[in-house]
Amino acid sequence: MQNEFAFFPGCVLTQAAIEAKMSLEAIAPILGIKLREINGWSCCGASQAQDVDPLATLVANARNLALAEKMNLPLLTTCSTCLLMLRRAKAQLDNGQKEKINTYLAKGNMNYKGSSEVTSLLWVLAQNAEMIKSKVKKPLSGLKVAVFYGCHSVRPGKDLGFESSTNPTSFETVVKALGAEVVPFSKRLDCCGFHAVYPAEKSVMKMTSGIVNSAAESKADCVVTPCPLCQMQLDIYQDDAQETTKSKARVPVLHLSQLVGLALGIPAKQLGLDYNVISASKLG
Numbered sequence: 001m002q003n004e005f006a007f008f009p010g011c012v013l014t015q016a017a018i019e020a021k022m023s024l025e026a027i028a029p030i031l032g033i034k035l036r037e038i039n040g041w042s043c044c045g046a047s048q049a050q051d052v053d054p055l056a057t058l059v060a061n062a063r064n065l066a067l068a069e070k071m072n073l074p075l076l077t078t079c080s081t082c083l084l085m086l087r088r089a090k091a092q093l094d095n096g097q098k099e100k101i102n103t104y105l106a107k108g109n110m111n112y113k114g115s116s117e118v119t120s121l122l123w124v125l126a127q128n129a130e131m132i133k134s135k136v137k138k139p140l141s142g143l144k145v146a147v148f149y150g151c152h153s154v155r156p157g158k159d160l161g162f163e164s165s166t167n168p169t170s171f172e173t174v175v176k177a178l179g180a181e182v183v184p185f186s187k188r189l190d191c192c193g194f195h196a197v198y199p200a201e202k203s204v205m206k207m208t209s210g211i212v213n214s215a216a217e218s219k220a221d222c223v224v225t226p227c228p229l230c231q232m233q234l235d236i237y238q239d240d241a242q243e244t245t246k247s248k249a250r251v252p253v254l255h256l257s258q259l260v261g262l263a264l265g266i267p268a269k270q271l272g273l274d275y276n277v278i279s280a281s282k283l284g
Helices: 018-031 054-070 080-108 121-127 129-135 170-177 201-217 228-236 238-244 256-263
Strands: 004-007 034-037 075-077 118-120 144-147 222-225 253-255
Touching (some): 018 034, 075 121, 121 170, 121 256, 129 170, 201 228, 222 256, 253 256
Parallel strands (some): 004 075, 075 118, 144 222
């Protein structure tokens, strides 16, 4: 097992989703994972900057990758959008853009080589499910979980490539290793709407409501997602979304690292559960 990574937190983990960072830092030592935060990392572009300036976005992410290479470590992120942006940049660099982009990096005495792989917390956990199972101190028996992949954990498949984009299984593998029950959930691969919440608020609120209602109909005790942006959309905007559609359903939405932490016996406060907008107190 690769147990040391150049950690790319991304913008949201340092601000609005601080509980995701708290819970990740709580579970990592127990799982034997060493995270070394990349010094000087910058925003990945959040799957939007490339529409304004694709060259600047590629240069920025080539720089992030080069910083990880200096550490001689694979890069790990917990944000699905960061994962997509970094893997897409790496693919572009490794398929013809490296020489051109290195002319820009050279101005900062940097160079992209292509030596660091890009992975996610979900993928690392799925690849080591038996190890995780052996670390569980408080099996989540009886807990019904709706797993929500969202978009950028699996799509576009050509950029991510870890598993099927239409029938992924990594998330279910991890949740089952924790002892929880995975409930049938028709919305598990849907878009949460995060990236369109401002230009298309009404449509996005309906999308968010549909996801929450589907989880409630499946009798899920919680929705869990590997992406902090999906978690924010489904948690922070849940009351607004449900008021928009006149739905009374409310379902706690957890970060993947929070669910893992509960199974490892970590106290709820240390996992940042009190930061969740829709109360998750009954789970901890």
